[in-house]
Amino acid sequence: MLRYVVRRLVLLVPILIGLSILVFVFVRSLPGGPAIALLGERATQESVEAIERELGLDKPVHEQYLAYAGNLLSGDLGASIQTRRPVVDELKDRFPATIELGFAAMLFAILAGVPLGYVAAKRYQGFLDQSSLVLSLIGISFPIFFLALILKYVFAVKLGWLPSIGRLDVTRTLEHPTGFYTLDALIAGDFPAFMDAVRHLVLPAIALGTIPLAIVARITRAATLDVLSEDYVRTARAKGLAPSVVDRRHVMRNALLPVVTIVGLQTGLLLTGAILTERVFAWPGLGTMIINAISFRDYAVLQGGLVFFALIIVLVNLLVDVSYAFLNPRIRYR
Amino acid sequence: MPKPFRLLALALVLALTLVACGGDDGESEEEGGGDDAGAATATLTFATSADPVVLDGALVSDGESLRAIDQIFEGLVTLAPGGTEVVPNLATDWTTSEDGLDWTFNLRDDVTFHDGEAFNADAVCYNFDRWYNFEGSFQNPAATYYWQTVFGGFKKTDPDSGAPTESNFKSCTVDDEHTVTISLNNPSSSFLAAMALTNFTFGSPKALEEYDANEGRVNAEGIFRATGTYGTEHPIGTGPFMFEEWVRNDHLTMTRNPDYWGEEDATGNIQTLIFQPIPDNAARLQALETGEIQGYDLVEPQDMETISGNPDLQLLERPAFNVGYIGMNQAQKPLDDIEVRKAIAHAINRQEVVDAFYAGQGEVATQFMPPEVFGYADDVTTYDYDPDKAKQILEDAGYTLPVEIDFAYPTDVSRPYMPVPQDNFEAMVADLEECCFKVEKKSAIWSPDYLDNVDNGRYGLYLLGWTGDFGDPDNFVGTFFQTEQPAWGFDNKEIFDCLDAAETEVDQDARVAKYEECNRLIMDFLPGLPYVHTKPALAFNANVTGYQPSPVSLEPFSIVTVEGGA
Numbered sequence: 001m002l003r004y005v006v007r008r009l010v011l012l013v014p015i016l017i018g019l020s021i022l023v024f025v026f027v028r029s030l031p032g033g034p035a036i037a038l039l040g041e042r043a044t045q046e047s048v049e050a051i052e053r054e055l056g057l058d059k060p061v062h063e064q065y066l067a068y069a070g071n072l073l074s075g076d077l078g079a080s081i082q083t084r085r086p087v088v089d090e091l092k093d094r095f096p097a098t099i100e101l102g103f104a105a106m107l108f109a110i111l112a113g114v115p116l117g118y119v120a121a122k123r124y125q126g127f128l129d130q131s132s133l134v135l136s137l138i139g140i141s142f143p144i145f146f147l148a149l150i151l152k153y154v155f156a157v158k159l160g161w162l163p164s165i166g167r168l169d170v171t172r173t174l175e176h177p178t179g180f181y182t183l184d185a186l187i188a189g190d191f192p193a194f195m196d197a198v199r200h201l202v203l204p205a206i207a208l209g210t211i212p213l214a215i216v217a218r219i220t221r222a223a224t225l226d227v228l229s230e231d232y233v234r235t236a237r238a239k240g241l242a243p244s245v246v247d248r249r250h251v252m253r254n255a256l257l258p259v260v261t262i263v264g265l266q267t268g269l270l271l272t273g274a275i276l277t278e279r280v281f282a283w284p285g286l287g288t289m290i291i292n293a294i295s296f297r298d299y300a301v302l303q304g305g306l307v308f309f310a311l312i313i314v315l316v317n318l319l320v321d322v323s324y325a326f327l328n329p330r331i332r333y334r
Numbered sequence: 335m336p337k338p339f340r341l342l343a344l345a346l347v348l349a350l351t352l353v354a355c356g357g358d359d360g361e362s363e364e365e366g367g368g369d370d371a372g373a374a375t376a377t378l379t380f381a382t383s384a385d386p387v388v389l390d391g392a393l394v395s396d397g398e399s400l401r402a403i404d405q406i407f408e409g410l411v412t413l414a415p416g417g418t419e420v421v422p423n424l425a426t427d428w429t430t431s432e433d434g435l436d437w438t439f440n441l442r443d444d445v446t447f448h449d450g451e452a453f454n455a456d457a458v459c460y461n462f463d464r465w466y467n468f469e470g471s472f473q474n475p476a477a478t479y480y481w482q483t484v485f486g487g488f489k490k491t492d493p494d495s496g497a498p499t500e501s502n503f504k505s506c507t508v509d510d511e512h513t514v515t516i517s518l519n520n521p522s523s524s525f526l527a528a529m530a531l532t533n534f535t536f537g538s539p540k541a542l543e544e545y546d547a548n549e550g551r552v553n554a555e556g557i558f559r560a561t562g563t564y565g566t567e568h569p570i571g572t573g574p575f576m577f578e579e580w581v582r583n584d585h586l587t588m589t590r591n592p593d594y595w596g597e598e599d600a601t602g603n604i605q606t607l608i609f610q611p612i613p614d615n616a617a618r619l620q621a622l623e624t625g626e627i628q629g630y631d632l633v634e635p636q637d638m639e640t641i642s643g644n645p646d647l648q649l650l651e652r653p654a655f656n657v658g659y660i661g662m663n664q665a666q667k668p669l670d671d672i673e674v675r676k677a678i679a680h681a682i683n684r685q686e687v688v689d690a691f692y693a694g695q696g697e698v699a700t701q702f703m704p705p706e707v708f709g710y711a712d713d714v715t716t717y718d719y720d721p722d723k724a725k726q727i728l729e730d731a732g733y734t735l736p737v738e739i740d741f742a743y744p745t746d747v748s749r750p751y752m753p754v755p756q757d758n759f760e761a762m763v764a765d766l767e768e769c770c771f772k773v774e775k776k777s778a779i780w781s782p783d784y785l786d787n788v789d790n791g792r793y794g795l796y797l798l799g800w801t802g803d804f805g806d807p808d809n810f811v812g813t814f815f816q817t818e819q820p821a822w823g824f825d826n827k828e829i830f831d832c833l834d835a836a837e838t839e840v841d842q843d844a845r846v847a848k849y850e851e852c853n854r855l856i857m858d859f860l861p862g863l864p865y866v867h868t869k870p871a872l873a874f875n876a877n878v879t880g881y882q883p884s885p886v887s888l889e890p891f892s893i894v895t896v897e898g899g900a
């Protein structure tokens with residue numbers, strides 16, 4: 001097991017190198033460059049050339065990459081052209097926001113999706129099953145930003161129940177040792193701040209979690225149906241086990257396996273979705289950062305952000321593979 | 335449903351209800367509330383479109399940094415609220431030597447920086463010397479854009495920096511504790527107006543030293559970054575608000591300066607001023623509707639009706655300080671022919687474009703600068719909408735109709751002078767084709783492709799515009815037409831000379847007359863067709879009063895009042 005994990009981690013190195021090259025070339029193949037993005041209407045030929053010389057953008061791409069890779073090895077991801085801050089700092093500031101939101105969205109998707117799918121399977125072809133199918137179809141096909149706008153309009157503007165922007169009431173002072181606001185509030189023992197942070201999480205988490213919710217519900221339903229028709233379930237029932245024990249010990253545990261896979265795979269989708277959701281909710285995370293970086297042709301930030309996203313996705317997939325072993329003792333990694 | 339799931343579902347519903355309803359009571363007390371007249375107790379949250387870059391006026395040129403710096407820092411002079419008239423600020427009055435080279439300022443003697451240090455002539459020269467002595471990447475045009483625009487180069491200008499090699503700044507001399515003389519190498523009539531720029535506001539010398547304002551590092555990619563904490567954690571000026579806290583990308587909080595020298599004029603009641611970046615326009619409007627923010631800038635034309643129709647909100651207009659124009663690149667045939675340019679001008683119905691797409695916030699432009707700026711000439715040649723005349727002009731000049739031209743517009747951008755470029759473009763193309771042209775349509779993403787194409791002269795006709803930085807005609811027509819530029823593709827010595835003469839003229843009346851003359855020359859030559867000046871709008875809660883929209887966005891919050899409480 002340990003060997004397997006180590007091997008997978010070692011494999012990460014070539015994957016990351018390949019990725020960084022891909023991203024590097026992709027980012028530079030975007031037309032135009034940062035100098036003009038920076039200067040806007042105020043650009044002159046001389047100032048553009050000066051900035052490009054300054055940034056080393058007048059050198060051939062492979063030379064630029066080698067310089068970049070060299071810095072990367074020493075943990076230097078370069079600096080933002082726009083804010084002039086090291087990309088590492090930008091990532092450090094912003095990733096807790098995105099992770100916190102992603103976690104909340106996934107929590108929402110699982111807490112609502114698994115019971116929904118399970119109930120649908122138990123009431124196979126019944127009213128609950130049919131309506132959950134319709135709901136999840138709507139969930140999957142609804143554009144995130146549109147859902148976000150509607151949620152905000154109803155729950156923030158009209159009803160005034162929940163905040164529409166940001167992570168915390170800006171008039172609140174809170175130390176941020178971890179950057180995860182809910183956690184920071186708990187560390188500070190500030191319960192009102194904690195509730196405030198949670199309230200800020202609700203709408204973006206629902207907006208972001210709806211597609212995963214629908215998928216999780218469908219998969220749970222299908223997996224549960226599969227398991228319910230297995231011989232061992234019939235055997236368990238036949239030998240007189242209480243239905244709740246059968247459900248818990250034999251049905252749920254086995255049905256959860258594909259759900260875990262899908263939760264892992266959804267992480268990638270979640271990160272992409274975060275780009276839109278964050279913007280609409282003025283959520284200061286990686287998604288907002290990447291949109292800014294694209295329009296500013298902020299090469300280093302874009303590279304850093306995309307590679308970081310990729311890294312998260314690869315790591316989560318590894319985690320999923322490893323968690324199989326715990327859920328299904330028959331799976332052994334060598 | 336099995337028990338654990340049932341419990342879980344119940345808990346989820348409960349939690350959501352709790353969270354949704356729970357916070358309401360806590361919040362209503364905090365909102366907005368100024369109670370007693372005069373006492374500064376109110377909190378105002380203003381939504382910006384982005385976080386500031388750094389709170390050091392010398393190193394920024396973006397509007398959001400300048401907006402924040404304006405509240406914390408002050409310079410020798412400023413502009414009267416809502417206008418472009420230069421008025422005293424930290425200097426009470428000033429004199430100019432006869433040759434226009436030496437400017438002597440008398441300073442206020444009752445001013446201290448937020449850290450308790452005295453503001454005096456030493457502090458002024460400390461700041462000027464700091465700017466003049468910038469080295470290395472501080473000389474990058476993106477880092478010190480405004481110093482370079484106003485003064486040119488530095489003490490030792492690095493020839494590779496892209497900065498002008500000559501500097502018009504000569505020295506700053508301390509005459510006595512409260513008198514200072516700034517000397518220039520050449521007379522510059524725009525010097526005083528430039529001193530009102532936020533970029534030339536003063537930081538506390540002690541803080542600049544202590545927090546390493548001059549420490550910077552250039553990384554391997556050549557990006558300069560101030561490594562000191564001055565501009566991020568300790569920006570210390572003399573202004574009505576003091577820096578409190580900056581949580582990156584989340585909010586910037588400032589509190590009222592209790593020892594402010596201009597307390598009498600700071601008539602507002604804001605105790606805590608918060609700038610919160612909300613990049614998305616729709617999100618800004620919704621946050622205003624929910625009361626999470628009390629105001630925001632850059633209202634989109636399509637939102638104006640929503641705002642003016644809501645009795646709890648109000649819309650404020652900024653005086654026009656921009657121009658939208660169609661550039662005509664004379665390096666591309668047949669635009670080198672004045673007759674073709676005239677025909678284009680007569681073929682386009684500018685009034686219709688302005689009426690249709692500017693939500694009542696636009697006026698038709700007759701020249702390349704707005705009427706608010708001096709030197710605006712009332713009697714320039716105008717080109718009325720007259721397609722028949724356009725046809726006639728082309729036929730008389732021997733062209734077979736339709737004449738082929740290319741015309742470009744930018745996508746993915748909204749500018750104050752063109753909210754939706756494509757709308758303007760389609761209407762103009764329809765006019766041109768209906769009259770006498772065959773248009774090859776082009777477009778590109780605004781930044782950087784489109785701007786790159788324009789600056790390198792790759793388009794014939796193109797949509798563009800400009801928003802001014804300060805109230806001087808040099809900032810408009812000087813920027814466009816004082817030198818030969820690939821975007822315009824012409825070399826007209828008469829216009830270049832006229833603008834050179836106007837820029838260096840020290841006598842104000844003569845200068846006004848000269849710029850009027852230049853404007854007439856320009857509109858006879860018709861290097862492009864200016865078509866609109868707009869009044870950008872801000873939105874506020876109805877209980878916010880005293881905000882003075884300024885053409886150059888120099889807008890103090892110290893005179894703003896939040897009325898009543900929640």
